[in-house]
Amino acid sequence: MIGLTIKMIGALLIISGGAMTGMKIKRYYIKRREMLKKMQDALRYADDAISIENALLDEVLISCGEKFFGGSREEDVFGRAAAYLKEEFGSFERAWDRACAELEEKCVYLKKADIECISGIGKALGHSDTDRQSAYVASAVKKLAALEEQASEAESREGRNAVKIALAVSAAVIIILF
Amino acid sequence: MDIKQFQTEIADRLGGTQAALSLNTAFSYAGALLSSAGEIRIRTGLPLCVIGSRRKERYFISGSGRIVTSGSAYRPSKEEIARIFACICRSSLYAYREDIKNGFITLKGGHRVGIAGKMLSDGSVYEVSSLNIRIARQVRGCAGEIVEHIIKNSSEIYSTLIISPPACGKTTVIRDIARILGSGNRAPHFTGANVGIIDERSEIAACYNGEASNDVGLMTDVYDACPKEKGILMMIRSMAPDIIITDEIGGPGDAAAVKSAVNAGVKLIATAHGSSVSDLKVRSEIADMIRSGVFEKYITLSAANGPCTIEEVVSGTPEDIL
Numbered sequence: 437m438i439g440l441t442i443k444m445i446g447a448l449l450i451i452s453g454g455a456m457t458g459m460k461i462k463r464y465y466i467k468r469r470e471m472l473k474k475m476q477d478a479l480r481y482a483d484d485a486i487s488i489e490n491a492l493l494d495e496v497l498i499s500c501g502e503k504f505f506g507g508s509r510e511e512d513v514f515g516r517a518a519a520y521l522k523e524e525f526g527s528f529e530r531a532w533d534r535a536c537a538e539l540e541e542k543c544v545y546l547k548k549a550d551i552e553c554i555s556g557i558g559k560a561l562g563h564s565d566t567d568r569q570s571a572y573v574a575s576a577v578k579k580l581a582a583l584e585e586q587a588s589e590a591e592s593r594e595g596r597n598a599v600k601i602a603l604a605v606s607a608a609v610i611i612i613l614f
Numbered sequence: 615m616d617i618k619q620f621q622t623e624i625a626d627r628l629g630g631t632q633a634a635l636s637l638n639t640a641f642s643y644a645g646a647l648l649s650s651a652g653e654i655r656i657r658t659g660l661p662l663c664v665i666g667s668r669r670k671e672r673y674f675i676s677g678s679g680r681i682v683t684s685g686s687a688y689r690p691s692k693e694e695i696a697r698i699f700a701c702i703c704r705s706s707l708y709a710y711r712e713d714i715k716n717g718f719i720t721l722k723g724g725h726r727v728g729i730a731g732k733m734l735s736d737g738s739v740y741e742v743s744s745l746n747i748r749i750a751r752q753v754r755g756c757a758g759e760i761v762e763h764i765i766k767n768s769s770e771i772y773s774t775l776i777i778s779p780p781a782c783g784k785t786t787v788i789r790d791i792a793r794i795l796g797s798g799n800r801a802p803h804f805t806g807a808n809v810g811i812i813d814e815r816s817e818i819a820a821c822y823n824g825e826a827s828n829d830v831g832l833m834t835d836v837y838d839a840c841p842k843e844k845g846i847l848m849m850i851r852s853m854a855p856d857i858i859i860t861d862e863i864g865g866p867g868d869a870a871a872v873k874s875a876v877n878a879g880v881k882l883i884a885t886a887h888g889s890s891v892s893d894l895k896v897r898s899e900i901a902d903m904i905r906s907g908v909f910e911k912y913i914t915l916s917a918a919n920g921p922c923t924i925e926e927v928v929s930g931t932p933e934d935i936l
Contacts, residue, residue: 486708493706521705525629525697528705562700564707564714564738 447610454606458599465591465598467545471511472584475554476577478504478514483573487566493528494518510542513554532558553579617642623723624654624747629701632677633662633690639679640664647673647681652781654747658695661687667749667781667921692743699742702727714738716815724750724820724827750820752828756783756922757790763913763927764791764883765802771795771857772910772929773882775900777891783921784885785861789818789828791883792859796831809834810855812845818861843867850878859883864894869902876908890914891928895936907932 478500485491485499501515513535520531536555539546546554553576560572620641628634633656641648652667661684664673674687690698702719703710713719715738719727728746731739764771778784798806809831813819820827821838830836835853837845842860849855858875863884875882886900891912894900903909912935914926928935 486706490709491706492704492709494704525631525701527697527700562705562707564711564740566708569708 443614446613450606450610450613451603454602454609455599458602461598461602462591462595464545465587465595468547468550469584469587469591471543471545472550472580472587474504474511475513476580476584479557479573479577479580482514482561483570486561487570493562494521497521511539513539528562529558532561550580550583553583617645617648619723620648623721624725624749627702627721628698631690631694631698631701633688633694633698636662636675636677636679636688637664640673640675640681643679644681651749653749655744656690656695656698656747657744658692659689661689663687667751695742695745698745699729702745711738718815720816720820720822721747722822722827724817724822726750726815726817750817750828751786752789753783753786753922754790754793754829757787757794759924760787760913760922761791761794761799761804762802763911763924764795765799765804768803768805769807771804771807771881771883773876773908774884774911774913775863775894775903775909776883776885776913776915777888777894778885778915779889779917780887781921782915782917782923784915785817787915787922788859788861788883788885789830792818792830792834793828794831795857795859795883796834798832806831806833807856808854810849810853810858811836812840812842812849812858812860813838814840814842814845815861818859843871846871846875850875850880855880857881857883861885862887863903864897864900866899869899869906872903872908873906876906882908884909888914889916890926891935901936904935905932 481503482496482500485496486493497514497518501512501518505512505514516538517532517535520534521528524530533555536551540551557573557576560569563569621638625634625638628637637654647664650666651664653665655663655665662675664675665671666673673681674684676682676686677688707714710719714729715736717729717739719729721727726748728748729739729742730744731742734740764774766772776784776787792809792811795804795807796809798804811818811830811834813821813836816839819830819836819838821836824838826836835849835855837849840848842863842865846858846860849858858880863872864886872882886894888894891914894904910929912928913924916923916925918925
């Protein structure tokens, strides 16, 4: 009786461990899609703040960071770029590149292609020609939307499969142990 | 201005570039240099230079912040100038687009950064090659002698045109006149009046983010960065001034606006470039104002004994003047 109870508890632990691993893998896909979505919203907001409100770039970056990333240390590329802008003596491109390099290092959810698309913005923001700036941002947002679409597909395909596979592996382990 | 004020208002906006560090060091060691500095000239590939405000002395600054000959002076690169310019614009060129088109950006404290470089067809400057930082200073009391000629009685003044060549203290003088007339004066007695300043180039009141950096009087209203011909009419309609003060008149449309002000019973104090009253006869807009009897007095300034030296005070009928 005691042996059976131990086996049942063990089986439950293995199943829940497998489910958690599967969910964690799924979460990775969800997080990537969410990040790409937030990045598009933040860029659209920044473009409006620059083109319509004529707000200063450092203030735009800080408010984008607070509004869309809640000051998250791993994800807030805007807040980080605002901090580096002062150190780089006004060179937004260099500040943004540094912030993107740090994002790549710290944020595990984004892929290289996502970071490359985001880092391209460094060439556009801050220039006097706001039409050119808006066109650049619109193009980056379009690319990010395509990447988000891919991330969404991966989420529904791989994410769901990840949970199923993790549960199947857990079940197989239980059968072998029994 | 002391070194702390310089660092807060100017050096911070020059970023951490070598030129900024050199200037900082030079001004830290030579306080007299900073207190007498009128302009800082930063040009691509040319010596870093500080120009004195009184006698236009030139001081060339080395990379280590020493006063040296032009041959040993620090020469900023094109990239450095671009970085300084980006810093001055706080990396937001779009936000300063209109200022750039006018050829200058005003910093906190009213200091003006003149810009030169490749001009675009829309009038904006691109690929900046030279920067001229004009250090603004409020000299309280510098117009003391001049207001004696302007004040008629305790409640009235003469509409006056102040004439001088560049860098003789016109703007400094009218800033002090605004302060005195807007707050009242003991000798000669003046009770104070509602003064309206049309500060087209943000130099008189030196507004920064909408707030006047200089003391321009207790009863003074300011239209900042507003074209004169538009600002004068707006001021009359909206703020009911007794006196309007504006800098460097003579542009298209100025004469009509000034005549409207005088017809509305408003007194006017303005400045114009020139060495004497006769210089103004050839400038159609100003000649038109003289013919209409807009001004009751003409005061010519020079820098003969330092800025704001009174050379000539003329009053009379338009026929006498012309």
